[in-house]
Amino acid sequence: MSAPTPTRDQIRQAPKVLLHDHLDGGLRPQTIVELAAEIGHELPAGDAGSLARWFTESADSGSLVRYLETFDHTVAVMQNGPAIARVARECVEDLAADGVVYAEIRYAPEQHVEGGMSLDEVVAAVQEGFDAGMSASGGRIVVRQLLTAMRHQARSMEIAELAIAWRDRGVAGFDIAGAEAGFPPTRHLDAFEYMQRENAHFTIHAGEAFGLPSIWEALQWCGADRLGHGVRIIDNITVADDGSVELGRLASYVRDKRIPLEMCPRSNIQTGAAESIAEHPIGLLTELRFRVTVNTDNRLMSGTSMTDEMVGLVEAFDYSLEDLRWFTINAMKSAFLPFDERLAIIDEVVKPGYAALVAAR
Template sequence: MTTSTGSADLHEQLRQLPKVSLHDHLDGGLRPSTLVELAAEIGHELPETDPDALAVRFRQNANSGSLEKYLEAFAHTTAVMQTAANLRRVAREFVEDLAADGVIYAEVRWAPEQHLQQGLTLDEAVEAVQAGLNEGAESVAQKDGIIVVGQLLSAMRQSDHSEEIVELALRHRDKGVVGFDIAGPEAGFPPSKFAAAFTTLATRMLPATVHAGEGDGVESVRDALVSGRAQRLGHGTRVAEDISVVESEQDPAEDGEEVFQVELGEVARWVRDRQVHLEVSPTSNVQTGTIAAFVPEGEEATLADHPFDMLYQLGFNVGVNTDNRLVSGVTLTGELVALAETFGYGLAELADFQINALEASFLGYEEREALSGIILEAWNA
């Protein structure tokens, strides 16, 4: 995409357009100033006490190429999210920040089991977050804005609480919870280990998205679809490893542009043909090494190496997400600008990603239709 006034104006144009966010972690999206304030209140030591310096530190860690450094931030964010009041505040600000970035529908994911260190029960934690989400939406409405937010409850793969978290999600399904997720270390903790939990979800008709194709490869994606009955794939990026380039040639009709013929493996073909939605987080995928297989040997990964455009061109159902706004130092608008500048997308393509995400959301049909009208009207205008 090109504009006459440059990327700053493009950013502002896209910021004002309605967007959809499906993959955004609550504990990865705190305001730096809030983290500093809450840490001081409980005596938790941070690597930096100036909010701007703290944000820079987290971005540097994220860009270091070290997953360990990337994850450092979460020890700090979860430490200050152990009381109902703090969870409520973080959730409220989370919504307000999304709305300021033009998001009108969001699913916020988080793991309640990680927020019980100061005596909260699982239900109390969920209720506190929902209260904050409601307050955030009300605050946005008072300024004549609109945002709808649902909770995705994540069970941590390395622990043994998946069935308990499923029951928690079911208890709150009519009180703000819209679905279930598993997160944490992907390799070594396949969805098949949690088959009973996924069976309960399917039996009770609560949808699931599964982190897969981020920290592990194609077989993890397969298991997410089979054992996890995943309606969506959290990231899903490494499904591209199941796509082979079989030949390439110069296309004379395209001024000598190289044209590639590809072959899809059975997992990639299933995901593409069934239009299983991929919750792609471009910057995070670069930072965490998810796209390592697509980076030329000896070179540093960049967004241009991401298979996002290949997946999109081949007809995969892709959406754009931030994953962890504080940790990665991104916004949804910024991710769209980066993709536009890297792959030459125009407004039509960027609008596609919003509709893809909305149609794959865990909202009801009527709500999706209403928000779809808002999105299409704004982007077409």
């Protein structure tokens, strides 16, 4: 007998772990309206509802470049300490309300200095907001920062050093992001080698809009702990007419080494990396037992949440609560937290949370 299909309410209640979410991609529309009014920034829509629709429609273009353009407005209103702290606090509150128990939230400090803040002050403002959000949640969620360098810029070493300076004060790791084509991760090799020398963790956006070479460089040249998206690893997997599957050398390596894939289904559809949830490579990769994790990427642009992402997967692939638990434990195992802290969240929060939902069916 197959397991019952989980309801949306059960999925919302289930403890969830989020590894790939951009701070500047998850603002509340009303907050953008209010912060824009404070600084005189012109928006494409004047009220929260219309603005929310503009973001999702603009992001739903099938182009990663156009998708990234929507960030001009969110970044514009995050150029002073109080605004950044507010956005960070609300991010934690929204995730906690959605049942997220652990999250790593990334952003590029270099994009928030136009108002005169230093990189260090930007990180401090984000941490202030995260601390306030976690305190308000009453301990229901743990949130850490990932500091991102933009791959088309030349500040990656500076950002990597910033991540190390803050690693005992709320920063869990380092990342690079931005358009992949023409900006390979090896351009930032010195920053990744520095992180390795410092025994620190980092993930790399790779295999989203660009193919296998981006993934190969991220892993074999740069030493990434995780792959941001990594959806194009599917290009190294062949499914024959009889249903048999053959993994190429790189796909085999990724699966054998249990390299986490930070998959963001709805975002991938918007950027053209997949046609639909049902056709998203996450289905086959899960079946083949890659280290798949489920993420939101940009909650505002994709009009999504962790609950929405999981509901979409349940509808497309008929996943059970046990499957969602597997995704969640995968993510917690892959988090940039010390081992004992990861284990405590798995054993004391994730497993009991899912067990209670199963028992209540």
